[in-house]
Amino acid sequence: MRLLIDHQIPLAEAFFGELGALRRLPGREIDATAVADADILIVRSVTWVDEALLAGSRRLHFVGTCTIGTDHVDRQALDARNIGFASAPGCNAEAVVDYVLSSLLLVCEREGVELDARRVGIVGVGNVGGRLHRRLAALGVECLLCDPPRAEKEGADGFVSLDTVLEQADIVCLHTPLVVDGPHATHHLLDAARIHQLQPGTVLLNAGRGACLDGEALHERLAQRADLTAILDVWEREPAIDEALWQQVDIATPHIAGHSLDGKMRGTEQVYQAVMQYLGLPIRHHLVDLAPPPALQRLVLDAGYGVWEALRLCVRACYDVRRDMMALAGERQRLGMAAGFDYCRANYPLRREFSTLEIALGPGAVELEPWLSAAGFRVTMS
Numbered sequence: 082m083r084l085l086i087d088h089q090i091p092l093a094e095a096f097f098g099e100l101g102a103l104r105r106l107p108g109r110e111i112d113a114t115a116v117a118d119a120d121i122l123i124v125r126s127v128t129w130v131d132e133a134l135l136a137g138s139r140r141l142h143f144v145g146t147c148t149i150g151t152d153h154v155d156r157q158a159l160d161a162r163n164i165g166f167a168s169a170p171g172c173n174a175e176a177v178v179d180y181v182l183s184s185l186l187l188v189c190e191r192e193g194v195e196l197d198a199r200r201v202g203i204v205g206v207g208n209v210g211g212r213l214h215r216r217l218a219a220l221g222v223e224c225l226l227c228d229p230p231r232a233e234k235e236g237a238d239g240f241v242s243l244d245t246v247l248e249q250a251d252i253v254c255l256h257t258p259l260v261v262d263g264p265h266a267t268h269h270l271l272d273a274a275r276i277h278q279l280q281p282g283t284v285l286l287n288a289g290r291g292a293c294l295d296g297e298a299l300h301e302r303l304a305q306r307a308d309l310t311a312i313l314d315v316w317e318r319e320p321a322i323d324e325a326l327w328q329q330v331d332i333a334t335p336h337i338a339g340h341s342l343d344g345k346m347r348g349t350e351q352v353y354q355a356v357m358q359y360l361g362l363p364i365r366h367h368l369v370d371l372a373p374p375p376a377l378q379r380l381v382l383d384a385g386y387g388v389w390e391a392l393r394l395c396v397r398a399c400y401d402v403r404r405d406m407m408a409l410a411g412e413r414q415r416l417g418m419a420a421g422f423d424y425c426r427a428n429y430p431l432r433r434e435f436s437t438l439e440i441a442l443g444p445g446a447v448e449l450e451p452w453l454s455a456a457g458f459r460v461t462m463s
């Protein structure tokens with residue numbers, strides 16, 4: 082069996098090696114010629130799995146994507162060829178929440194407030210938005226939840242409309258998939274009218290997909306009135322993103338919100354399990370046996386820090402979003418935007434999730450336990 086696998090997929094040899102010959106290629110170099118002889122194709126979000134890619138395939142019978150999002154995969158084209166498919170739902174959702182917390186703590190610090198003084202609107206309350214809600218609520222942050230598909234299925238209790246979020250939230254976090262048609266389409270869900278509806282002072286964060294937000298309209302709003310704080314991890318037309326918008330954005334990162342090693346490894350394991358099930362083979366490898374220990378394992382904290390100061394310290398020790406902002410700015414300068422954007426993603430530094438870091442509290446800091454646990458750290462008493 083021949084497997085063609087994106088070279089950014091960790092542990093591919095350990096999980097898939099026994100199935101046959103592995104060929105690794107950068108995701109953007111996976112084309113119809115490369116796919117022609119593959120039996121199994123495993124991609125990330127930068128490979129468009131569409132008619133053009135599949136046209137020359139002679140033996141392909143399974144495609145996996147080690148990502149949550151599936152908007153780069155034409156499911157109809159796969160179904161028409163009877164090609165099996167799997168994605169990795171939720172694999173890097175914790176990493177996206179780590180990204181959001183790191184970003185929101187930073188903008189609140191700049192504004193001289195703490196996060197629990199802000200009301201957060203979460204649009205798209207699935208694996209990412211749901212986890213974000215749990216962590217924020219545990220930190221005492223009021224949240225407004227907007228998810229019309231869920232409200233339709235589960236009842237409207239606990240959910241609000243998008244208009245309510247735009248009117249009442251201080252911070253709006255977008256975590257929707259890109260859906261181009263149907264009753265709950267999300268393409269330009271935040272269009273010009275809705276972007277103009279945002280209250281002055283609002284923090285707007287998009288870590289779903291770039292096209293869920295009309296970038297040109299955001300650029301126009303910020304050009305007219307620079308009264309929003311924008312945090313964008315995802316963009317229209319990646320990697321050749323709009324430089325004028327990039328310059329207006331307060332936290333601009335190259336689609337790396339979910340790029341923890343943990344999230345990527347979980348994605349590999351989930352797709353491995355799906356492939357083995359598809360082939361009718363037993364699952365022999367488990368992530369728990371393969372994952373390397375985190376490089377930063379333990380922080381010891383004693384008396385001296387207030388709650389939010391301690392949170393900022395621990396969050397930044399584990400993941401500081403400024404690293405990714407600066408990397409994009411630097412690589413853009415060196416290589417140009419599109420190449421710089423891709424370079425940052427392809428050469429992404431080691432990042433582990435908050436849950437991999439043990440925070441050991443001394444006797445003077447025990448009152449920090451509920452807060453640090455709420456943020457997602459593993460807290461012990463030293």
Ligand SMILES: NC(=O)C1=CN([C@@H]2O[C@H](COP(=O)(O)OP(=O)(O)OC[C@H]3O[C@@H](n4cnc5c(N)ncnc54)[C@H](O)[C@@H]3O)[C@@H](O)[C@H]2O)C=CC1
Binds near residue numbers: 151
């Ligand atoms: N920036 C990054 O690195 C990453 C981005 N993502 C993106 O985030 C998206 C969401 O991820 P998950 O939460 O894991 O997906 P999910 O499928 O678990 O949840 C998505 C939620 O959005 C809701 N939704 C759909 N249409 C909506 C609409 N019109 N308005 C409001 N809510 C709507 C759904 O009902 C669902 O509850 C992914 O599809 C992917 O595109 C995911 C991982 C990493």
Ligand SMILES: O=C(O)C(=O)[C@H](O)COP(=O)(O)O
Binds near residue numbers: 147173
């Ligand atoms: O899982 C998703 O969906 C994502 O957006 C990924 O975090 C993006 O990662 P790449 O597959 O583009 O490396």
